[in-house]
Amino acid sequence: MCDIQRRDPRQEWIARNRLHPRHLEVLADLGGQAGGGAAREWMGPHGLIRRNPHGAGFIGPNGVKRIDRSGGQQGQGASGARASTAASKPRVDIEVPAFLVAVVPDMAGGRLTGHDRDLLGLARQLADADPTARGAVLAVVFGEHKEDDFAGAGVDRLLHLAEIDGFAPEACLGALVAAEQAWTPRHWLLPDSKLGGADLGRRLAARLGERPATAVWQLDADGEAPLGWRCTARGAAGTLDFQRPLPRLVLALAECAEPVSETRHAAEPLALSVALPSQLARIEDLGQVAVDPAGVALSEAEFILSAGNGVRDWDAFHHAAEVLGATEGASRVAVDDGFMARDRQVGATGTWVTARVYVAVGISGAIQHLQGIQTCDKVVAINMDPGCDMIKRADLAVIGDSARVLEALVALVEQSREEKRNAA
Amino acid sequence: MQPDTHHEGSLAVTVLVSVGRHPLTGRGRRADQDARGVELARTLRGAEVELLHAGRLDEGSEAALRGYLGMGFDALSLLEQPAGADVLPALAEALEAAGPQLVVAGERAEQGEGSGLLPYLLAERLGWPLVSGLAAVEDVEHGVATLLQALPRGQRRRLRVRLPAIVTVDAAAPAPRQSAYGPARRGRLDVQAAPVMDDVDLAQWPAQPARKRPKRLKIVKAASARDRFKAAAAKAEGGGGQVLSDVTPEEGAEAIFKLLKEEGVLR
Numbered sequence: 001m002c003d004i005q006r007r008d009p010r011q012e013w014i015a016r017n018r019l020h021p022r023h024l025e026v027l028a029d030l031g032g033q034a035g036g037g038a039a040r041e042w043m044g045p046h047g048l049i050r051r052n053p054h055g056a057g058f059i060g061p062n063g064v065k066r067i068d069r070s071g072g073q074q075g076q077g078a079s080g081a082r083a084s085t086a087a088s089k090p091r092v093d094i095e096v097p098a099f100l101v102a103v104v105p106d107m108a109g110g111r112l113t114g115h116d117r118d119l120l121g122l123a124r125q126l127a128d129a130d131p132t133a134r135g136a137v138l139a140v141v142f143g144e145h146k147e148d149d150f151a152g153a154g155v156d157r158l159l160h161l162a163e164i165d166g167f168a169p170e171a172c173l174g175a176l177v178a179a180e181q182a183w184t185p186r187h188w189l190l191p192d193s194k195l196g197g198a199d200l201g202r203r204l205a206a207r208l209g210e211r212p213a214t215a216v217w218q219l220d221a222d223g224e225a226p227l228g229w230r231c232t233a234r235g236a237a238g239t240l241d242f243q244r245p246l247p248r249l250v251l252a253l254a255e256c257a258e259p260v261s262e263t264r265h266a267a268e269p270l271a272l273s274v275a276l277p278s279q280l281a282r283i284e285d286l287g288q289v290a291v292d293p294a295g296v297a298l299s300e301a302e303f304i305l306s307a308g309n310g311v312r313d314w315d316a317f318h319h320a321a322e323v324l325g326a327t328e329g330a331s332r333v334a335v336d337d338g339f340m341a342r343d344r345q346v347g348a349t350g351t352w353v354t355a356r357v358y359v360a361v362g363i364s365g366a367i368q369h370l371q372g373i374q375t376c377d378k379v380v381a382i383n384m385d386p387g388c389d390m391i392k393r394a395d396l397a398v399i400g401d402s403a404r405v406l407e408a409l410v411a412l413v414e415q416s417r418e419e420k421r422n423a424a
Numbered sequence: 425m426q427p428d429t430h431h432e433g434s435l436a437v438t439v440l441v442s443v444g445r446h447p448l449t450g451r452g453r454r455a456d457q458d459a460r461g462v463e464l465a466r467t468l469r470g471a472e473v474e475l476l477h478a479g480r481l482d483e484g485s486e487a488a489l490r491g492y493l494g495m496g497f498d499a500l501s502l503l504e505q506p507a508g509a510d511v512l513p514a515l516a517e518a519l520e521a522a523g524p525q526l527v528v529a530g531e532r533a534e535q536g537e538g539s540g541l542l543p544y545l546l547a548e549r550l551g552w553p554l555v556s557g558l559a560a561v562e563d564v565e566h567g568v569a570t571l572l573q574a575l576p577r578g579q580r581r582r583l584r585v586r587l588p589a590i591v592t593v594d595a596a597a598p599a600p601r602q603s604a605y606g607p608a609r610r611g612r613l614d615v616q617a618a619p620v621m622d623d624v625d626l627a628q629w630p631a632q633p634a635r636k637r638p639k640r641l642k643i644v645k646a647a648s649a650r651d652r653f654k655a656a657a658a659k660a661e662g663g664g665g666q667v668l669s670d671v672t673p674e675e676g677a678e679a680i681f682k683l684l685k686e687e688g689v690l691r
Binding site (some may be wrong): 068069070109167170194195198199202203205206207211212214215217234235236237238239240241242243244255258261262282283284285286287288289290291295296297300301302303324325326356357359377378379380382386391392393394395396397398399400401404405406407408409411412413416 | 445447532533534535536537538539540541544545547548553554555556557570572575576577578579580581582583584585586589594625628629630631632633634635637640643645648649650651665666667668669670671672673674676677678679680681683684687688689690691
């Protein structure tokens with residue numbers, strides 16, 4: 001083919017004439033030829049580049065045209081852009097690590113908690129201190145998990161022991177001792193948390209005969225210490241700070257370090273070469289006990305069903321909370337009107353809740369209320385008004401009559417329980 | 425607890441008690457978790473409860489230890505230890521000699537290092553199982569105890585453990601009863617000699633009153649000014665939430681049910 005650019009003067013004329021009926025079609029056509037996709041620039045009749053400033057930008061969610069000059073966003077929403085930034089983080093591969101830093105995250109609910117991420121950040125700090133001899137971070141995970149971002153959290157090697165499930169501290173300890181014998185990590189890091197890390201870490205310390213540093217919240221480089229680090233640890237019920245050289249085994253508090261955010265790591269699966277020793281479990285797990293949800297303090301409840309001004313049938317609401325096994329909460333309006341007790345109020349003037357799942361029934365979402373539920377993971381809203389703030393905050397919103405939705409939900413839950421009972 | 429006074433069906437329980445420290449005044453007191461442990465042991469049916477303390481006996485600690493006696497005890501065994509000693513060998517020997525079925529301790533001390541490691545070291549040394557963070561002991565029979573362990577968020581887990589065992593008690597256990605003044609004055613402190621081992625490491629570590637921890641700043645790592653501005657001006661929004669409008673209540677309920685199932689909050 002020849003390289004001569006063929007011009008179509010008629011098409012160019014149409015492209016210049018905004019009132020021409022085929023104007024947009026031709027613009028798109030010219031843009032497509034240029035390879036840009038958007039018809040914003042084309043060659044003019046005298047060889048000049050012509051720009052169409054109206055072609056810039058995109059129509060935003062509220063029907064208003066938005067122009068984004070950062071080049072980050074392309075109209076379709078932030079999800080694609082976010083995925084591309086995640087992929088564009090520099091990837092760090094440590095092929096032959098000089099040493100290992102082992103981390104045993106809590107994995108509450110099958111995902112890395114904020115505390116776990118802080119701990120992985122601390123592990124990276126220890127591993128990357130010497131750029132000539134970098135260590136690798138080994139994460140030891142027990143049971144099934146739902147986490148898909150070990151790489152982004154800073155894990156180089158992943159030892160996943162799916163066969164140890166439930167509360168089995170002796171089996172976990174056996175696996176950790178096997179890992180210690182196999183790789184002898186330079187450091188063991190565990191979260192000093194009630195979720196299990198504090199217990200397992202102390203068991204490991206007693207078994208290995210190491211004196212651990214507990215409740216560590218700060219780490220500084222120190223050339224005189226045996227391992228090159230010095231730490232600050234809380235003691236005496238949080239009233240004293242001990243300055244001490246960093247030992248091999250560390251139980252660290254939340255926010256001990258910044259989580260990894262700028263790099264991606266390999267998260268390469270590892271396996272133990274030896275089979276885990278089978279041992280007689282002296283502690284038998286009989287499972288979680290159903291606790292009375294009304295007795296759980298609102299600030300630490302895991303699952304809250306909260307009512308607001310939109311609720312009319314209060315008996316049905318209380319029944320729903322009972323069937324779902326949820327702790328009851330309320331917005332300020334419901335409390336002021338006398339439908340709920342004052343200690344059930346959620347929000348800036350009531351209780352700041354930390355629930356994993358928060359179901360807001362008939363709550364429009366005053367800013368004070370939204371502040372109170374800031375740390376909730378999943379928010380479900382049932383509301384009549386599709387424009388309210390709670391719907392914008394919610395991960396799942398159902399527009400409809402709250403009483404009927406709750407009724408249907410209760411029926412579903414009861415039905416599934418019935419099926420389970422029949423199957424058993 | 426004298427071994428010869430044992431009768432059938434009784435349960436020998438030893439509670440390890442320590443001298444606490446009031447968080448505001450700094451005075452000696454019953455350690456909160458240990459007092460909860462004593463309360464837990466006191467409410468066990470058919471239990472013979474023995475109190476054991478390893479430490480110094482001076483004016484401050486005596487008042488605190490008598491606080492435990494005021495919960496309804498005649499005597500408390502005290503293993504004499506100097507300040508800054510490692511109490512592990514003394515306690516381990518005393519427990520080996522007495523041979524209780526159940527040892528109850530608080531989760532961590534309110535003075536000293538307070539690492540919470542002592543029960544674990546004792547369990548490792550004696551070869552007994554250990555259960556931490558107990559809320560209640562439900563039942564003890566045929567050498568097997570059924571325990572209720574406290575989990576975060578007010579949840580409970582039921583465990584069965586073979587005795588002898590060590591259990592630790594945290595703030596979820598029932599609140600201790602008030603200490604009665606008369607029995608506290610009348611109770612005996614049985615001072616016993618015990619092996620002493622100095623804690624060399626702890627003496628080397630400088631300790632200072634706890635500093636307030638720095639609050640973590642919200643750092644926005646964004647390449648462009650627009651992203652930084654957006655992060656600074658952002659409202660608390662979930663973003664990307666699914667909105668179901670024009671659905672029947674059944675369909676809406678179905679979607680909510682699915683989410684609750686995925687999150688595992690339905691039992």
